Amino acid sequence: MFKEFKEFAMKGNFVDMAVGIVIGAAFSTIVKSFVDDIIMPVVGYFTGGVDFSNLFMVIDSPTEGATYLTLEAAAEAGAVTINYGIFINAMVTFLIVAFALFMVIKGINKAKASLEEEEKAAPAEPSAEVKLLTEIRDSLAK
Template sequence: MFKEFKAFAMRGNVVDMAVGIIIGAAFGAIVKSLVDDVIMPPIGLLLGNVDFSNLFIVLKDGAEVAPPYASVAAAQAAGAVTLNYGLFINAVVSFTIVAFAVFLLIRAINKLKAEEPAAPEVTPEDIVLLREIRDALKK
């Protein structure tokens, strides 16, 4: 059983998949930083100094501190139940960037794959013989 598992784990597809998952996780962290630190601050500035990570709705007040809460962290620390739609917007933007990057990657891979020229059709022998007979009758 161990030999079978080792053979399975060392196949090229499994190793390639593992490398892809590791690189994907690292890429996800880069995209998250890009969205949180580079893209969303200027958008928030254009929309009137809005910090998307602190956009939330209080569904139930906290027991420890009364609203208003300055941030999502403050609301959650006070025990409030919040709907964090700003964090959701950040996640949607991150997903869109990752999906677009994957699209570009797949598109580039497909362009690199050389389209194999179609093999010339082989005419069946009976058709060849019929053509020869036809040509002979024309003479």
């Protein structure tokens, strides 16, 4: 059983998948930082200083009629909130990741199409064995 697992783990697809997951996690961190630290402050600036990560709606509060200025204050008080600002940040992050993956896949597909065109355009050169047989045939014909 250990031998089978070792063979499975060392297959190229498994290793490629693991590398893809690690790179994807790192890419996700970069995109999240890009959205939270660059995109959303700019959007906030143009929307009058709104901090999207701090947009929330209180559903239930332990203190009736209490208002909370920040999401952190609401959480400390034990209020139940809907954090729609964090959801907006997540949606922007998703759109950026989806667009980046679209561009990568588009580039890969273009490269594959170009490679296939080159393979079709260039006639296949006969193998050494075929060349040798052709020479023998030509020699016998003479």
